[in-house]
Amino acid sequence: MESKKNLKKLSCFKILAKDKKTQARAGIIQTKSGKIETPFFMPVATKTAVKYISSLDLEEMNCKAVISNTFILHLRPGENFIQEMGGIKEFMNFQGINVTDSGGFQMYSPSLYVKSDEKGVHFKDPFENKIIFITPEKDMQIQLDLDSDIAMCLDTMPLIEHSKAQVKLAIERTTQWAKRCKQEHERLQKSKPKNKKQLLWGIIQGGIHEDLRKISATELTKINFDGYSIGGLALGETIEQEMKMVEVCKKIIPENKPVYLMGAGNPIELLQAISRGVDMFDSRFPTQNARHATILTSQGKLRLDRKIYEKDSGPLDKNCTCKVCKNFSRAYIRYQLKQQEAVGMHLATYHNLFYLQNLMKQAREAIKQGRFKELLNKVKKEYKKADKNLKVNN
Amino acid sequence: MESKKNLKKLSCFKILAKDKKTQARAGIIQTKSGKIETPFFMPVATKTAVKYISSLDLEEMNCKAVISNTFILHLRPGENFIQEMGGIKEFMNFQGINVTDSGGFQMYSPSLYVKSDEKGVHFKDPFENKIIFITPEKDMQIQLDLDSDIAMCLDTMPLIEHSKAQVKLAIERTTQWAKRCKQEHERLQKSKPKNKKQLLWGIIQGGIHEDLRKISATELTKINFDGYSIGGLALGETIEQEMKMVEVCKKIIPENKPVYLMGAGNPIELLQAISRGVDMFDSRFPTQNARHATILTSQGKLRLDRKIYEKDSGPLDKNCTCKVCKNFSRAYIRYQLKQQEAVGMHLATYHNLFYLQNLMKQAREAIKQGRFKELLNKVKKEYKKADKNLKVNN
Numbered sequence: 001m002e003s004k005k006n007l008k009k010l011s012c013f014k015i016l017a018k019d020k021k022t023q024a025r026a027g028i029i030q031t032k033s034g035k036i037e038t039p040f041f042m043p044v045a046t047k048t049a050v051k052y053i054s055s056l057d058l059e060e061m062n063c064k065a066v067i068s069n070t071f072i073l074h075l076r077p078g079e080n081f082i083q084e085m086g087g088i089k090e091f092m093n094f095q096g097i098n099v100t101d102s103g104g105f106q107m108y109s110p111s112l113y114v115k116s117d118e119k120g121v122h123f124k125d126p127f128e129n130k131i132i133f134i135t136p137e138k139d140m141q142i143q144l145d146l147d148s149d150i151a152m153c154l155d156t157m158p159l160i161e162h163s164k165a166q167v168k169l170a171i172e173r174t175t176q177w178a179k180r181c182k183q184e185h186e187r188l189q190k191s192k193p194k195n196k197k198q199l200l201w202g203i204i205q206g207g208i209h210e211d212l213r214k215i216s217a218t219e220l221t222k223i224n225f226d227g228y229s230i231g232g233l234a235l236g237e238t239i240e241q242e243m244k245m246v247e248v249c250k251k252i253i254p255e256n257k258p259v260y261l262m263g264a265g266n267p268i269e270l271l272q273a274i275s276r277g278v279d280m281f282d283s284r285f286p287t288q289n290a291r292h293a294t295i296l297t298s299q300g301k302l303r304l305d306r307k308i309y310e311k312d313s314g315p316l317d318k319n320c321t322c323k324v325c326k327n328f329s330r331a332y333i334r335y336q337l338k339q340q341e342a343v344g345m346h347l348a349t350y351h352n353l354f355y356l357q358n359l360m361k362q363a364r365e366a367i368k369q370g371r372f373k374e375l376l377n378k379v380k381k382e383y384k385k386a387d388k389n390l391k392v393n394n
Numbered sequence: 395m396e397s398k399k400n401l402k403k404l405s406c407f408k409i410l411a412k413d414k415k416t417q418a419r420a421g422i423i424q425t426k427s428g429k430i431e432t433p434f435f436m437p438v439a440t441k442t443a444v445k446y447i448s449s450l451d452l453e454e455m456n457c458k459a460v461i462s463n464t465f466i467l468h469l470r471p472g473e474n475f476i477q478e479m480g481g482i483k484e485f486m487n488f489q490g491i492n493v494t495d496s497g498g499f500q501m502y503s504p505s506l507y508v509k510s511d512e513k514g515v516h517f518k519d520p521f522e523n524k525i526i527f528i529t530p531e532k533d534m535q536i537q538l539d540l541d542s543d544i545a546m547c548l549d550t551m552p553l554i555e556h557s558k559a560q561v562k563l564a565i566e567r568t569t570q571w572a573k574r575c576k577q578e579h580e581r582l583q584k585s586k587p588k589n590k591k592q593l594l595w596g597i598i599q600g601g602i603h604e605d606l607r608k609i610s611a612t613e614l615t616k617i618n619f620d621g622y623s624i625g626g627l628a629l630g631e632t633i634e635q636e637m638k639m640v641e642v643c644k645k646i647i648p649e650n651k652p653v654y655l656m657g658a659g660n661p662i663e664l665l666q667a668i669s670r671g672v673d674m675f676d677s678r679f680p681t682q683n684a685r686h687a688t689i690l691t692s693q694g695k696l697r698l699d700r701k702i703y704e705k706d707s708g709p710l711d712k713n714c715t716c717k718v719c720k721n722f723s724r725a726y727i728r729y730q731l732k733q734q735e736a737v738g739m740h741l742a743t744y745h746n747l748f749y750l751q752n753l754m755k756q757a758r759e760a761i762k763q764g765r766f767k768e769l770l771n772k773v774k775k776e777y778k779k780a781d782k783n784l785k786v787n788n
Contacts, residue, residue: 049730049737056721077729084705085725093721311478327450327487331479335471336443342736343443 012199012226013038013258013279017368022376023250023277026367029097029227029258031149032196033089036097038258038279039363041270041356042067043287047076048092051287052346053353055094061322061354062361064096067282070142070152071103071112071134075125079145087147099282100148101262102139104155104203104231116156118173136180144188144198150227153181155203157232167207171216178202182223199226201260207232208241210248217252227258234263234283239272246276267296267359268383271376274363286356290348293337296355300386304334304348322354406593406620407432407652407673411762416770417644417671420761423491423621423652425543426590427483430491432652432673433757435664435750436461437681441470442486445681446740447747449488455716455748456755458490461676464536464546465497465506465528469519473539481541493676494542495656496533498549498597498625510550512567530574538582538592544621547575549597551626561601565610572596576617593620595654601626602635604642611646621652628657628677637666644671661690661753662777665770668757680750684742687731690749694780698728698742716748 015027027038043050043058045066050058058066068088073079085091088098106123107113114122120135134142136154143151154177158170185200202225206212220228230249233242246261253259258279264270265283273281286296293304297317302309304316315325316333324333324347336344359379366375409421421432437444437452439460444452452460462482467473479485482492500517501507508516514529528536530548537545548571552564579594596619600606614622624643627636640655647653652673658664659677667675680690687698691711696703698710709719710727718727718741730738753773760769 047730047733047735048726049733049735052736052740054722054737054740056717076733081705085707085723091723091726093723093726311475313479323450328448329479329485329487332442332485332487336441339441339443339470341441341443342446342739343448345736346446346448346740 011256013256015256019275019367019372020370021373022275024274024363024367024372025277025279026364027258027279029150029199029279031097031199033097033149036064037364039270039274039360040065040280041265041360042099042280042282043353044282044284045092045094046072048073048082048088050349050353051291052342052349053287055092057350058353059095061350061357063353063357065099065280066094066096067099067101068146068148069103069106070100070139070146071106071123073100073146074103074132074134074142075127079142083145083147089147089149097150098146098148099150100143100146100152101282102143102152102154102203103134104152104157105262107157108159108235116173118176121154121156136177137184140181140184140188140200144185148198150199150201151185152229153178153200153202153225155205155231157205158207160207160236162207164207164209164212167205167209167212170207171205171212171219174203174205174216175219178220178223178225182225201225201227201229201258203229203231203262204249204253205232206245208237208245210244213245213248214252217249221253221257225257227260228253229260229262230278231262233261234265234269239269242269243272243276246273246278250277265356267356268380270356270359271363271379274367275372275376286352287349290352291337291345293334293348295348296352297386298355298382300383301390302386303390304330304337309334316348316351317355320351320355320358322351322358324348324351324354405650407650409650413669413761413766414764415767416669418668418757418761418766419671419673420758421652421673423544423593423673425491425593427491427543430458431758433664433668433754434459434674435659435754436493436674436676437747438676438678439486439488440466442467442476442482444743444747445685446736446743447681449486451744452747453489455744455751457747457751459493459674460488460490461493461495462540462542463497463500464494464533464540465500465517467494467540468497468526468528468536469521473536477539477541483541483543491544492540492542493544494537494540494546495676496537496546496548496597497528498546498551499656501551502553502629510567512570515548515550530571531578534575534578534582534594538579542592544593544595545579546623547572547594547596547619549599549625551599552601554601554630556601558601558603558606561599561603561606564601565599565606565613568597568599568610569613572614572617572619576619595619595621595623595652597623597625597656598643598647599626600639602631602639604638607639607642608646611643615647615651619651621654622647623654623656624672625656627655628659628663633663633666636663637670640667640670640672659750661750662774664750664753665757665773668761669766669770680746681743684746685731685739687728687742689742690746691780692749692776694777695784696780697784698724698731703728710742710745711749714745714749714752716745716752718742718745718748 139154158167202220265285298319312330533548552561596614659679692713706724
């Protein structure tokens with residue numbers, strides 16, 4: 001074990017401000033592609049593209065990080081292809097931070113997942129009709145070839161219907177794999193100068209079981225990763241269960257390590273997690289919801305497919321300064337979405353992502369100015385009000 | 395009949411320059427939404443949106459006109475809806491010129507067209523499973539409600555497989571309807587000040603029959619429209635047949651009237667038509683082709699799905715200054731198109747439209763500078779060379 005002082009020195013994360021009333025903190029993560037302020041939200045760019053949003057759009061909305069999928073990119077176009085094209089950042093021409101998920105989450109996909117044993121995971125290749133075997137070591141190699149800035153360990157994600165005994169096996173395997181990931185990741189990067197090194201996050205599992213989360217967090221922090229992900233949540237458990245797990249993990253993860261709650265994208269969920277000390281997020285929530293006409297606004301969630309918005313010439317969100325809100329009406333976007341026109345998808349997605357980027361910016365500023373709790377309460381109130389109205393009017 | 399001097403004075407069209415070696419001319423059309431320089435190309439925005447391209451994109455690429463479809467908009471969301479939303483221009487927030495096609499072209503669509511008689515056309519409403527009857531008068535009312543800048547007469551478009559006798563009947567009906575359109579259009583706009591009036595184009599039909607085109611052009615010019623469309627072409631006839639028909643019509647259409655070749659979008663086709671005195675165009679060609687990986691470039695047509703472009707890190711067109719060519723590689727766009735990702739569709743479409751806008755700009759400048767013929771020959775040569783290479787390599 002390294003000394004505490006040494007650990008601090010080695011950390012990629014610097015805390016700039018701590019909220020007094022909550023556990024929220026604002027900081028900076030230093031990666032080989034530059035710095036990023038926390039807390040932040042990453043749109044999902046599975047195949048090096050966010051749905052309906054180009055890298056130029058991301059830049060324009062001040063989005064500083066996206067997350068792509070190691071396993072999906074391994075299938076097509078392959079990590080060697082992306083390596084030849086200069087790495088993921090160069091390939092998609094994204095100026096921010098590229099994060100890659102390991103593919104452990106694809107164990108959730110019945111069309112891709114076959115089985116896993118202690119050596120690794122067997123996946124189906126849907127294009128070639130063959131089985132692909134991914135070990136923790138292989139996964140590290142792929143992520144280094146993709147050249148993302150932050151990589152994730154290959155984890156074993158228990159399914160929501162799994163028994164506690166099964167979840168226990170999953171966290172044990174996750175720990176074993178995490179050790180192998182760390183070792184291989186260090187070996188492969190040994191010769192790289194420090195400022196060119198990819199960072200590696202460990203992923204804490206344990207379902208909704210406090211004791212298992214504790215064990216998983218404890219075991220993983222012993223390995224000393226650059227950051228820690230809390231995985232296997234935002235999958236159908238209650239928000240109380242989810243936040244409880246965050247609290248359990250946060251008690252164990254060292255203060256100077258960034259914490260990433262995987263799969264969370266609901267505005268309230270983000271703020272509640274931030275208030276518990278989470279620093280980063282990703283989710284399909286804003287993009288997928290946009291395509292299904294659910295719009296995130298400063299007045300809460302808006303179901304744009306409702307008849308009352310048919311002739312609404314106002315913007316999606318009257319308090320939003322994004323180019324969509326400045327230029328297009330609810331009526332226009334609603335009509336284009338109803339017609340399944342790409343422009344409708346694009347405009348709604350752009351706004352939802354802008355909204356979340358802006359919410360994270362507000363959170364960072366509120367933390368620095370000691371009024372994060374007020375922000376959380378304000379947003380909570382607006383969303384509650386909107387949800388109540390939706391129930392009454394549906 | 396009005397005097398020649400009077401006609402000239404009344405024209406919405408001003409010729410700025412005439413090419414000496416060809417019939418090409420550069421000019422300006424004055425509409426109630428402002429001026430537009432000719433020759434120009436209009437992307438197709440059937441339902442008030444170009445596929446994968448927002449009004450902001452159009453503005454950015456300096457696209458000054460789009461064409462929407464009267465009949466399709468009548469079905470959904472209805473002209474009264476768009477009128478309530480401030481008209482088509484306001485609804486889609488497009489700063490340029492809005493043109494509407496009458497819906498005559500939908501006679502080509504077996505899923506929509508039922509039959510037509512001398513009174514009007516019977517269309518199927520695919521949403522409500524009922525028959526909609528559109529008369530020339532009704533069509534004028536719809537287009538005025540939509541509030542486009544340039545409207546089209548309701549025409550009877552003969553199908554390509556029709557006998558000459560059938561085409562003859564079609565042009566006779568087109569003339570009858572054109573008279574009714576003109577009369578109704580004038581009646582409906584009587585009280586409007588001149589600078590607020592919608593313009594109306596007559597549509598010349600006649601298939602690929604010189605004598606019928608002559609009759610149609612002669613009869614329509616007698617009615618004295620603001621401009622003339624040449625319809626029923628770019629539908630499978632040879633380019634020689636198409637250009638012959640353009641020549642026949644141009645001989646009859648008065649010099650001071652703008653001429654619109656409907657449905658043409660192939661770069662060579664545009665330049666050849668411009669060299670015969672055509673001023674405006676519309677087509678799905680650049681947008682549809684982009685989605686199918688056919689890219690328009692200064693080196694001719696490029697089939698991006700070919701294997702040789704798989705790892706091509708160069709831009710779609712090395713001589714293009716559009717944001718897509720400045721920021722993304724052939725390899726990236728090709729991969730996203732192969733993955734059916736919206737971003738691939740968007741980037742390819744944006745470039746193709748930018749290319750055509752730029753080609754039209756080049757044409758306008760070349761006409762003014764007396765070197766249009768050189769431009770035509772240069773572009774022709776590049777496209778021929780590329781097509782030859784494609785044949786050799788396919």
